[in-house]
Amino acid sequence: MEAAVVEIRDIAGHAGQEVVIQGWLYNLRESGKLLFPLFRDGTGVIQGVVVKAAVPPEVFERVKGLTQESSVRVTGKPRADQRAPGGFELDVSEVEVIQRVPPEHPYPITPKEHGVEFLMDHRHLWLRSARQRAILGVRHEIIKATRDFFDNRGFTLVDTPIFTPAACEGTTTLFEVGYFDEKAYLTQSGQLYNEAAAMAVGKTYCFGPTFRAEKSKTRRHLTEFWMVEPEVAFAHLDDVCKLAEELVASIVEKVLEKRRPELKVLERDVAKLESVKVPFARLRYDDAVKILQEKGSEIQWGGDFGATDETILSEQFDRPVLVTHYPAQVKAFYMATDPERPELALCVDMLAPEGYGEIVGGGERLADYDELLRRVHHEGLPQESFEWYLDLRRYGNVPHAGFGMGIERAVAWICGLDHVRETIPFPRMLYRLKP
Amino acid sequence: MEAAVVEIRDIAGHAGQEVVIQGWLYNLRESGKLLFPLFRDGTGVIQGVVVKAAVPPEVFERVKGLTQESSVRVTGKPRADQRAPGGFELDVSEVEVIQRVPPEHPYPITPKEHGVEFLMDHRHLWLRSARQRAILGVRHEIIKATRDFFDNRGFTLVDTPIFTPAACEGTTTLFEVGYFDEKAYLTQSGQLYNEAAAMAVGKTYCFGPTFRAEKSKTRRHLTEFWMVEPEVAFAHLDDVCKLAEELVASIVEKVLEKRRPELKVLERDVAKLESVKVPFARLRYDDAVKILQEKGSEIQWGGDFGATDETILSEQFDRPVLVTHYPAQVKAFYMATDPERPELALCVDMLAPEGYGEIVGGGERLADYDELLRRVHHEGLPQESFEWYLDLRRYGNVPHAGFGMGIERAVAWICGLDHVRETIPFPRMLYRLKP
Numbered sequence: 074m075e076a077a078v079v080e081i082r083d084i085a086g087h088a089g090q091e092v093v094i095q096g097w098l099y100n101l102r103e104s105g106k107l108l109f110p111l112f113r114d115g116t117g118v119i120q121g122v123v124v125k126a127a128v129p130p131e132v133f134e135r136v137k138g139l140t141q142e143s144s145v146r147v148t149g150k151p152r153a154d155q156r157a158p159g160g161f162e163l164d165v166s167e168v169e170v171i172q173r174v175p176p177e178h179p180y181p182i183t184p185k186e187h188g189v190e191f192l193m194d195h196r197h198l199w200l201r202s203a204r205q206r207a208i209l210g211v212r213h214e215i216i217k218a219t220r221d222f223f224d225n226r227g228f229t230l231v232d233t234p235i236f237t238p239a240a241c242e243g244t245t246t247l248f249e250v251g252y253f254d255e256k257a258y259l260t261q262s263g264q265l266y267n268e269a270a271a272m273a274v275g276k277t278y279c280f281g282p283t284f285r286a287e288k289s290k291t292r293r294h295l296t297e298f299w300m301v302e303p304e305v306a307f308a309h310l311d312d313v314c315k316l317a318e319e320l321v322a323s324i325v326e327k328v329l330e331k332r333r334p335e336l337k338v339l340e341r342d343v344a345k346l347e348s349v350k351v352p353f354a355r356l357r358y359d360d361a362v363k364i365l366q367e368k369g370s371e372i373q374w375g376g377d378f379g380a381t382d383e384t385i386l387s388e389q390f391d392r393p394v395l396v397t398h399y400p401a402q403v404k405a406f407y408m409a410t411d412p413e414r415p416e417l418a419l420c421v422d423m424l425a426p427e428g429y430g431e432i433v434g435g436g437e438r439l440a441d442y443d444e445l446l447r448r449v450h451h452e453g454l455p456q457e458s459f460e461w462y463l464d465l466r467r468y469g470n471v472p473h474a475g476f477g478m479g480i481e482r483a484v485a486w487i488c489g490l491d492h493v494r495e496t497i498p499f500p501r502m503l504y505r506l507k508p
Numbered sequence: 509m510e511a512a513v514v515e516i517r518d519i520a521g522h523a524g525q526e527v528v529i530q531g532w533l534y535n536l537r538e539s540g541k542l543l544f545p546l547f548r549d550g551t552g553v554i555q556g557v558v559v560k561a562a563v564p565p566e567v568f569e570r571v572k573g574l575t576q577e578s579s580v581r582v583t584g585k586p587r588a589d590q591r592a593p594g595g596f597e598l599d600v601s602e603v604e605v606i607q608r609v610p611p612e613h614p615y616p617i618t619p620k621e622h623g624v625e626f627l628m629d630h631r632h633l634w635l636r637s638a639r640q641r642a643i644l645g646v647r648h649e650i651i652k653a654t655r656d657f658f659d660n661r662g663f664t665l666v667d668t669p670i671f672t673p674a675a676c677e678g679t680t681t682l683f684e685v686g687y688f689d690e691k692a693y694l695t696q697s698g699q700l701y702n703e704a705a706a707m708a709v710g711k712t713y714c715f716g717p718t719f720r721a722e723k724s725k726t727r728r729h730l731t732e733f734w735m736v737e738p739e740v741a742f743a744h745l746d747d748v749c750k751l752a753e754e755l756v757a758s759i760v761e762k763v764l765e766k767r768r769p770e771l772k773v774l775e776r777d778v779a780k781l782e783s784v785k786v787p788f789a790r791l792r793y794d795d796a797v798k799i800l801q802e803k804g805s806e807i808q809w810g811g812d813f814g815a816t817d818e819t820i821l822s823e824q825f826d827r828p829v830l831v832t833h834y835p836a837q838v839k840a841f842y843m844a845t846d847p848e849r850p851e852l853a854l855c856v857d858m859l860a861p862e863g864y865g866e867i868v869g870g871g872e873r874l875a876d877y878d879e880l881l882r883r884v885h886h887e888g889l890p891q892e893s894f895e896w897y898l899d900l901r902r903y904g905n906v907p908h909a910g911f912g913m914g915i916e917r918a919v920a921w922i923c924g925l926d927h928v929r930e931t932i933p934f935p936r937m938l939y940r941l942k943p
Binding site for chain 1: 513515517530531532549550551577578579606607609613615616630632633635636640641644645647648651652655659662664665666667668669670671672673683684685686687688690692694701704705706707708709710711716717719721723731732734741742896897899900902903904905906907932933934936938939941942943
């Protein structure tokens with residue numbers, strides 16, 4: 074009987090049985106008459122042991138000559154070993170080489186250090202590294218936890234369009250596309266469409282790529298990034314504050330439950346994640362400004378927070394903090410204002426701990442038709458393009474609120490990464506469109 | 509104690525209790541001293557009963573004066589009634605009007621017939637109709653079932669980029685974007701990136717919007733549509749045929765399990781969906797051509813199928829049919845060919861029943877480096893742009909296969925729709941960029 078093909082993640086169920094692993098050579102150590110090839114198959118990594126006396130000479134020579142990332146089909150028996158990373162080693166009996174990477178053109182990414190630009194140019198290969206696979210796994214879990222969260226609460230997914238005829242918030246950071254004889258812009262947010270959907274299905278979310286032609290080259294900016302945006306009819310600011318904190322807490326909980334091995338590869342301090350429980354800290358903008366001024370920030374009431382301000386604020390708490398009631402002037406035109414203090418928006422930003430900055434932004438939407446129309450004009454937006462949006466206030470207007478969460482910033486924080494470029498499989502930035 | 513706000517879908521658990529429904533007036537019937545307002549809240553529809561003698565006169569008059577889509581907060585007691593669509597009616601005691609749609613500017617979509625262009629111009633409101641909400645619900649379920657299918661089988665979601673530096677298959681249907689000082693193109697498929705990801709994680713899928721600048725105006729074409737694309741290392745044609753049929757069968761099963769009420773609204777013949785079980789029918793291109801010629805098609809061996817050909821083929825079976833081994837010349841450059849008959853591609857198209865045409869396309873990828881390079885040149889593609897893709901054959905090349913499934917075509921088929929424009933919340937087509 075032929076040995077069964079087994080994924081490395083399932084190896085524990087096959088101890089002592091002959092199995093076949095299909096994968097790639099990740100590394101190779103030699104020690105006299107022993108070879109220790111490290112194999113990976115995308116689901117895990119396992120160390121093989123090849124004993125010269127126990128295999129035909131050609132098998133030993135074949136393994137000895139294997140180059141990094143050569144593809145192989147390995148036959149062997151898994152054996153429990155407490156010292157092994159996955160708890161098992163593989164006693165190898167046969168190795169079939171599918172493709173041997175020629176030693177004269179070796180795999181370009183070696184265990185030594187490489188520069189960032191080099192790694193980014195080889196992103197299609199860099200993804201194979203243990204660190205990048207760990208990030209991909211955590212990203213997968215974050216996205217799955219997010220969708221499950223909304224699906225389990227009766228939200229309907231309503232995909233909003235990528236091609237939009239007009240800008241949601243200003244035009245300077247829009248990507249323009251020739252759309253037959255017209256011009257279209259790539260979406261920056263599904264927000265306005267979400268509001269239409271919320272009036273149809275009550276509770277909705279969209280989840281897709283969004284685009285910003287950011288000319289700034291910082292560790293927090295991508296031109297293409299994914300965003301989840303829920304919107305709830307009949308909800309107020311406090312409802313979305315609760316929704317946002319419950320979402321983020323449930324994501325962190327799921328990652329801690331399912332992705333401990335990945336967090337270990339990333340050397341993430343999980344204690345910092347374990348404290349992320351509801352309720353999160355809450356702070357009004359007024360008080361945030363006072364804290365910042367006490368800490369030496371030059372911020373004045375009325376201004377928006379800079380990256381340093383956000384870091385200072387987030388360092389005050391062991392979990393994310395919800396900052397509410399910003400001055401309306403620094404927020405988008407569709408934000409509702411506080412009836413008691415009309416200069417304040419009924420908005421919320423969630424700042425991640427450890428200096429990761431804003432990961433959620435949202436609030437209550439302006440429901441009043443006349444005031445919304447006034448703001449459209451005030452912003453210099455063409456009324457005609459917003460007639461459909463104004464229709465939502467003409468026909469069955471209700472209070473409603475929502476927010477957006479940037480996936481890459483959440484991945485950066487939860488994985489503990491310095492730069493968003495590693496949070497997305499194929500990052501797109503100011504000078505980066507390849508591969 | 510104030511009555512609890514309840515969603516209509518949960519009404520059965522609150523029979524006889526005083527509850528509050530938040531929503532919109534969907535319709536209103538009068539019958540002497542009785543009013544029958546139909547309320548919707550996005551989760552369902554319930555008929556209210558207002559008895560003139562049982563409520564204060566102002567409540568009766570308020571309801572009587574309600575216009576379609578006015579937003580309301582309704583207090584009442586749910587009462588089981590077998591004749592009611594959801595099994596319950598609401599004995600109304602109070603109605604608070606949040607916004608009354610003014611009778612002089614009534615809601616534009618009335619129960620009477622409207623033209624398609626009118627409805628498309630009012631898509632932001634049209635979504636509120638029972639039929640459109642039913643489609644949104646089925647679409648949600650199809651997407652969720654798709655993601656769960658791959659997640660439960662150990663696939664890693666790897667989002668592929670929207671901005672791409674070069675075309676995957678030709679350039680005539682690409683949307684071009686100014687990307688700072690460069691040009692970028694909107695993705696038509698995550699395929700090539702998926703192959704890189706499969707070498708990193710073994711089994712991967714991407715799921716996002718894709719774009720085609722289709723100048724044709726047919727009932728099957730959108731310029732922006734969503735696609736799921738799995739890719740599996742070490743897989744061959746037969747593996748992805750099985751994967752595709754299991755995916756589609758599991759989607760149909762989930763929709764039948766969870767979305768019967770929506771299918772009823774859509775008047776879908778569910779018997780036709782109930783027969784969609786694995787194994788699906790399989791047919792080689794050679795035999796498909798013979799069937800078509802017998803049925804009077806003018807197709808010659810070597811040509812691709814037209815829409816009519818696909819309809820004829822799909823009518824031969826009560827479930828989807830997998831057509832394999834097309835002539836290589838009609839398939840993409842990265843397709844593997846049959847070693848026994850090199851003029852054939854190791855490819856598969858799945859045709860949905862009832863004339864819905866191709867919903868899945870895929871196959872085994874060309875693994876050989878030299879042959880792939882030859883095809884890149886043969887297609888006139890710039891080698892430099894494909895160096896990263898060629899790297900996948902240089903470093904740890906393995907057999908691999910995958911496919912793409914268009915979500916909107918799957919929605920059209922499962923919902924039984926005539927046109928893809930209703931399958932996506934905000935459709936984008938040749939002359940349609942708004943709202």
